[in-house]
Amino acid sequence: MHPARLLLLSTLPAVMVGCSWLPLPHALSPQPEPTVVYALGTREGFRSPLQEGNLRPACPALEFSGTTFRLSGAHRRTLEALAASWQEKKPRYLIAGYCQTGLPEDYARSLSERRAQAVRQHLIEHGVEAANLQTVGFGHDSTPSAPTSSVVVIYRQ
Amino acid sequence: MHTARFIVLLLLASSQAVCALTLPSWLRFSQKSEAPAQPTLRRVSLGEFTGGTGGSARRAVLAALERASGLQLTTDRPDFLITGSSTGGRITGRVTAASGKKLLDRTYAAPGLDENAGAFADDVILTITGKPGLATSRIVFVSDRTGTPQVYLCDPEGREVLQVTHHAHGAVSPSLNPDATAVAYTSYKSGFPIVQWLDLGQGWERTVTDTPGSSFGAAFSPDGQRLALVMSFLGNPEVFVTDLSSNSAACVSDTTGVPSSPSWHPDGKQIIFSDDRGDGPRLYITEVPESSQAQASLVRWRTGHAFCTDPEFSPDGQQVAYTAQLRSGQAVIVKGWPSGPARVIQAGGAAHPSWSPDGRQLCYVQHGILYIHHLSTGQRRAILEKHGRISEPRWMK
Numbered sequence: 001m002h003p004a005r006l007l008l009l010s011t012l013p014a015v016m017v018g019c020s021w022l023p024l025p026h027a028l029s030p031q032p033e034p035t036v037v038y039a040l041g042t043r044e045g046f047r048s049p050l051q052e053g054n055l056r057p058a059c060p061a062l063e064f065s066g067t068t069f070r071l072s073g074a075h076r077r078t079l080e081a082l083a084a085s086w087q088e089k090k091p092r093y094l095i096a097g098y099c100q101t102g103l104p105e106d107y108a109r110s111l112s113e114r115r116a117q118a119v120r121q122h123l124i125e126h127g128v129e130a131a132n133l134q135t136v137g138f139g140h141d142s143t144p145s146a147p148t149s150s151v152v153v154i155y156r157q
Numbered sequence: 158m159h160t161a162r163f164i165v166l167l168l169l170a171s172s173q174a175v176c177a178l179t180l181p182s183w184l185r186f187s188q189k190s191e192a193p194a195q196p197t198l199r200r201v202s203l204g205e206f207t208g209g210t211g212g213s214a215r216r217a218v219l220a221a222l223e224r225a226s227g228l229q230l231t232t233d234r235p236d237f238l239i240t241g242s243s244t245g246g247r248i249t250g251r252v253t254a255a256s257g258k259k260l261l262d263r264t265y266a267a268p269g270l271d272e273n274a275g276a277f278a279d280d281v282i283l284t285i286t287g288k289p290g291l292a293t294s295r296i297v298f299v300s301d302r303t304g305t306p307q308v309y310l311c312d313p314e315g316r317e318v319l320q321v322t323h324h325a326h327g328a329v330s331p332s333l334n335p336d337a338t339a340v341a342y343t344s345y346k347s348g349f350p351i352v353q354w355l356d357l358g359q360g361w362e363r364t365v366t367d368t369p370g371s372s373f374g375a376a377f378s379p380d381g382q383r384l385a386l387v388m389s390f391l392g393n394p395e396v397f398v399t400d401l402s403s404n405s406a407a408c409v410s411d412t413t414g415v416p417s418s419p420s421w422h423p424d425g426k427q428i429i430f431s432d433d434r435g436d437g438p439r440l441y442i443t444e445v446p447e448s449s450q451a452q453a454s455l456v457r458w459r460t461g462h463a464f465c466t467d468p469e470f471s472p473d474g475q476q477v478a479y480t481a482q483l484r485s486g487q488a489v490i491v492k493g494w495p496s497g498p499a500r501v502i503q504a505g506g507a508a509h510p511s512w513s514p515d516g517r518q519l520c521y522v523q524h525g526i527l528y529i530h531h532l533s534t535g536q537r538r539a540i541l542e543k544h545g546r547i548s549e550p551r552w553m554k
Contacts, residue, residue: 037391037392037393037413038392039390039391039392040368040369040370040389040390040391040392041369042369043349043369047348048347048348048349049348050326050345050348051326051347051348052348067433067437067438069415069433069435070435104417104418104438104466104467104480104487104508104509105299105329105330105509105548105549106330106373106374106387106417106418106431106466106467106549107415107417107418107431107433107438107466107467109330109343109350109371109373109374109387109417110371110373110374110387110394110415110416110417110433111415111417111433113370113371113389113394114393114394114414114415117370117389117392117393117394120392121392134369134370135369135370135371135389136349136350136370136371137350137370137371137389137394138350139373141306141327141329141345142326142327142345
């Protein structure tokens with residue numbers, strides 16, 4: 001075998017192993033999350049469950065386990081039914097995320113907001129107009145009106 | 158064949174270039190982590206204080222100096238001599254070197270004697286050791302003792318506890334500015350999380366961000382002119398840097414995950430934050446763009462821990478303290494920046510570390526109690542307990 005080819009074949013595995021921990025280039029890396037996000041509209045007119053205790057949930061609370069912020073099949077079915085019923089009266093919804101205690105405080109706020117945004121994204125993709133949706137993440141700074149604390153509650157406004 | 162060889166060589170060269178920037182710490186043979194220099198003890202003599210309140214002033218200054226690191230109080234061949242006078246609570250203090258050179262001569266005329274003694278002691282420590290004293294520093298934290306989370310301040314001894322906020326729905330995520338004259342925090346007073354700025358001297362406050370979605374995690378830049386914080390009005394949470402004078406904001410993260418708890422490098426050019434992209438929160442470093450057109454580069458910092466939150470750079474920028482999830486629960490970790498071993502400072506539920514201004518101690522919470530931990534001796538003490546459940550401490554100045 002030509003020495004140059006031998007050198008090439010011997011160094012290639014080392015280079016591949018050495019680079020295996022490097023992040024893939026953006027174009028090659030898998031993108032599980034949608035790259036299109038919908039910016040939030042104005043919050044004016046939306047009422048917070050902190051100030052009004054009589055806000056009614058529009059559907060059963062969506063429970064999340066652990067620290068995941070991906071929607072499960074059950075979540076998707078609930079949201080698709082909600083999106084279908086939204087077409088009748090076109091109400092406005094406040095999507096409020098909550099987290100269990102025990103998580104670091106700032107992380108819990110961001111995680112609950114991220115879950116609320118995932119719910120909002122799915123509702124928009126199934127026909128709910130973005131201007132009718134607003135999100136908030138409470139972390140574990142307040143407790144929801146739900147059986148568990150690691151939930152997203154959709155309040156009808 | 159030539160083309161293939163060229164491509165392999167190019168790949169090799171480019172991978173080495175990237176590796177030089179982002180190699181994990183355990184692979185960086187060339188970078189030796191320097192052993193921390195042993196602090197030299199400065200021999201200091203505290204002389205008499207004249208005047209009507211001279212005795213009380215001397216005792217207060219002595220107590221503050223005894224708590225300081227890097228000083229040895231002695232009357233035997235001192236390197237520095239401290240003298241002063243005090244009348245009616247005012248203190249005039251002087252520091253003289255052994256050579257006779259006058260290093261400090263200042264009058265402190267705040268309303269309280271303890272306040273003046275603390276300010277003088279801090280100036281003495283800064284003059285002699287070059288590191289800031291802690292007597293006038295403050296720790297800001299959140300406590301639920303009134304039933305809702307509110308922001309409080311205390312001194313490093315756990316005294317002079319002051320409730321800063323009285324919002325009906327609570328206030329969380331506080332940060333003190335570098336001279337401890339203002340605090341930024343997240344308020345729920347409108348029912349939604351908004352970031353507010355409160356002047357502690359004047360008592361007036363203003364809203365920094367009231368954007369749709371959530372705003373939280375505010376952290377003052379070292380110059381006190383900017384805030385790093387998380388906002389979600391774009392449709393996903395991102396870390397922003399907002400200029401307090403112009404109210405403009407620039408996004409410095411690029412994530413569809415869960416970014417949280419940004420914190421500044423002391424040079425004001427980098428921000429470290431935690432981001433969960435689906436595999437648990439990890440630490441990322443981003444550069445702060447100096448102009449609106451500049452790109453912010455983003456690098457993941459491999460700490461060896463899978464669940465890292467609440468990072469904070471040490472005052473000298475050489476280390477990072479953060480919370481990690483170990484098998485035994487949450488733990489406070491200190492790791493050299495950009496490389497170095499990770500040390501578990503306290504396990505068993507300790508969380509949210511924050512550096513003392515001189516970089517020698519950490520404050521953190523464990524089971525709702527506020528602790529101060531001396532890093533060189535390993536000794537710690539609870540400075541505030543039975544004050545509700547304490548969380549999110551930050552130590553400034």
